Every structure is written in C-alpha cells, then in structure tokens.
Amino acid sequence: MMHITLKPPRVAYSERNPARVDAKPSERSMFVVIGRTSCSYAIKNNPCRFCAFWDKSPKIEGIAFEDALAKVGVAKGGRIELVGSGSIFDEEQIPLTQLCAMLKLVGRTDAHSVLVESRPEYITAEKIKLARRFLGSKTLEIAIGLETANDSLRFMLNKGFSIWDFHNAVSTIVDAGAIPVAYLLAGIPTMSDYETQCDILESAFTLSLLQKKLGISIRLAIQTFFTSLSLSSLAYLVPEFVAQLAIDVVQKTGMEVFVAPSSEGLTTHPLNSARAQFDLFNATQDILYLIRIKGSK
Numbered sequence: 001m002m003h004i005t006l007k008p009p010r011v012a013y014s015e016r017n018p019a020r021v022d023a024k025p026s027e028r029s030m031f032v033v034i035g036r037t038s039c040s041y042a043i044k045n046n047p048c049r050f051c052a053f054w055d056k057s058p059k060i061e062g063i064a065f066e067d068a069l070a071k072v073g074v075a076k077g078g079r080i081e082l083v084g085s086g087s088i089f090d091e092e093q094i095p096l097t098q099l100c101a102m103l104k105l106v107g108r109t110d111a112h113s114v115l116v117e118s119r120p121e122y123i124t125a126e127k128i129k130l131a132r133r134f135l136g137s138k139t140l141e142i143a144i145g146l147e148t149a150n151d152s153l154r155f156m157l158n159k160g161f162s163i164w165d166f167h168n169a170v171s172t173i174v175d176a177g178a179i180p181v182a183y184l185l186a187g188i189p190t191m192s193d194y195e196t197q198c199d200i201l202e203s204a205f206t207l208s209l210l211q212k213k214l215g216i217s218i219r220l221a222i223q224t225f226f227t228s229l230s231l232s233s234l235a236y237l238v239p240e241f242v243a244q245l246a247i248d249v250v251q252k253t254g255m256e257v258f259v260a261p262s263s264e265g266l267t268t269h270p271l272n273s274a275r276a277q278f279d280l281f282n283a284t285q286d287i288l289y290l291i292r293i294k295g296s297k
C-alpha cells in the first residue's frame with residue numbers, strides 16, 4: 001500500500017514572547033498558519049470591518065511548520081498558539097489532514113497548552129475531541145475574536161455572530177474539555193477613548209459573569225491592532241491608555257488578561273515602546289508593570 005505523508009500547513013509568521021501559562025510565568029510561541037484560501041467568512045460575507053489580515057495568508061509562501069517550530073522553539077511548559085487569517089478549525093482554509101499533521105507535531109513538544117483560534121461556527125465537539133486526541137495531556141484553549149460583548153458594535157464590525165453564538169461556542173468548548181479564550185478589541189477606530197474604556201469594561205464584566213455562572217475560567221486577550229487604516233489614525237492606542245484598560249479589567253473583574261503585543265509581522269505595533277513592561281505583565285499579571293508604563297510619561 002502506498003504511504004502518503006501528510007504535510008501540515010506552512011507558517012507566514014511566528015514569534016515567541018512572555019506569557020502566563022498554567023498560572024505560572026512562561027512563554028507563548030505564536031504561529032500564523034497559512035490557509036489554503038483567504039478567510040472563508042470574508043469571501044462569503046465581506047471581511048469584518050477594519051480587518052487587515054483576511055486575504056494575506058494564501059499570498060505568502062512562508063516556511064514549513066516544522067521549520068517554524070524549530071526556529072522559534074517552544075518553552076517547556078509554555079503555550080503554542082495557532083492563529084490564522086480566519087479560523088484554524090475551518091476545513092476550507094485548513095483541510096482536516098493538514099490540521100491533524102500540525103497537531104501531531106504540536107503534540108510532541110514540551111508545551112503545557114495549545115491555543116487554536118476559530119470563529120464560533122467552526123467550533124464543534126468533534127473538532128475539539130480530535131484535537132485533544134493529538135495533544136494528549138496538553139490543555140487545549142480555543143480563542144474566539146469576540147471583540148466586544150456589545151451585539152450592536154459587533155454588528156457594525158460585520159463580525160457575523162451574536163453574543164448567543166459566542167455563549168453556545170463557549171458551552172461546546174467547556175463540555176468538550178477545553179478552555180475558552182476571548183479576544184477583545186481595544187480601539188475600534190470610530191470610538192473615542194471614553195467609549196473604548198466603557199466598552200472594554202462592559203465586555204469584561206459580561207465575560208466575568210459568564211465565567212462565574214458556568215463555573216469555568218475564561219482568559220481575556222486585549223487586542224490593540226485590527227485595522228487597515230494608517231497608524232496615524234490610532235493616536236489613542238498609546239501604551240499608557242492600554243495599560244489603564246488592562247488595570248481596570250484586572251482590578252474590577254479579577255480576570256486573567258493578556259495584552260496582545262503582536263501585529264503578526266504586518267507593521268510596527270503601537271505598543272512597542274512599552275513592550276518590555278507589557279511582556280512582564282503578561283507573564284505575571286502584576287499590575288505594577290502597567291502602573292510603571294503610566295508613570296513613565
């Protein structure tokens with residue numbers, strides 16, 4: 001019988017930075033996986049407003065997943081994050097055979113946990129069970145780009161799913177033995193500083209209630225980069241402003257927060273000037289590092 005070697009998808013960009021994993025300071029290794037197509041949601045429904053990523057992936061040659069893993073490395077007890085311009089669980093983008101080949105490689109690493117990014121409609125119990133089979137004792141986290149708990153705002157962003165779709169996906173994730181992660185968007189370009197602060201806090205309160213109601217843990221990642229506009233239009237995305245947002249969420253809700261420091265290789269990230277302090281906060285959850293950012297100006 002002919003033996004066919006299944007190849008994982010290629011990687012457009014990868015990086016490794018400090019993160020808190022299993023309640024301990026550690027590192028995350030993040031891989032932007034190249035899909036067979038652009039984001040299927042964007043093809044069928046037009047891209048989400050301000051998305052800068054949806055059509056990038058198939059145009060980039062990238063490097064083999066194994067090579068990216070070897071180049072970036074994985075911290076013992078760290079986290080591997082598989083993200084894409086769309087959804088890792090979308091079979092039009094990442095065929096099942098490629099997903100399995102990638103998870104098989106990931107399963108052999110010393111990582112403690114593995115995060116997979118997906119839109120809610122592709123998150124099924126079968127997909128999670130399949131992933132967990134390859135990952136053995138590693139923890140599986142499923143991240144959803146919720147952006148905001150406010151349905152009207154998400155509608156304006158053309159995200160194409162409601163808070164109830166998110167709730168259903170969270171239930172599926174938890175019932176299948178994985179951990180939900182929600183990405184919140186700090187800085188929708190049409191919003192003022194005040195509106196952004198209110199929206200992030202309101203969203204965090206909603207998620208912390210859901211967390212308590214379901215008796216589960218949801219991790220928050222505050223994203224500060226999601227735009228095709230020039231950075232000059234994002235004047236309010238200064239480190240001091242984002243540091244205060246993270247302080248508010250940690251102090252008012254007690255949720256674990258990760259301030260996402262990556263622009264996935266597209267351009268310089270607006271938070272780069274305070275990157276070292278954000279990294280230390282991400283690894284420890286100690287808000288003193290955020291207070292230092294605010295005090296540095």
Ligand code: SF4
Binds near residue numbers: 041047048053145159
């Ligand atoms: S935000 Fe995600 S789901 Fe929306 S268009 Fe961009 S890549 Fe697709």
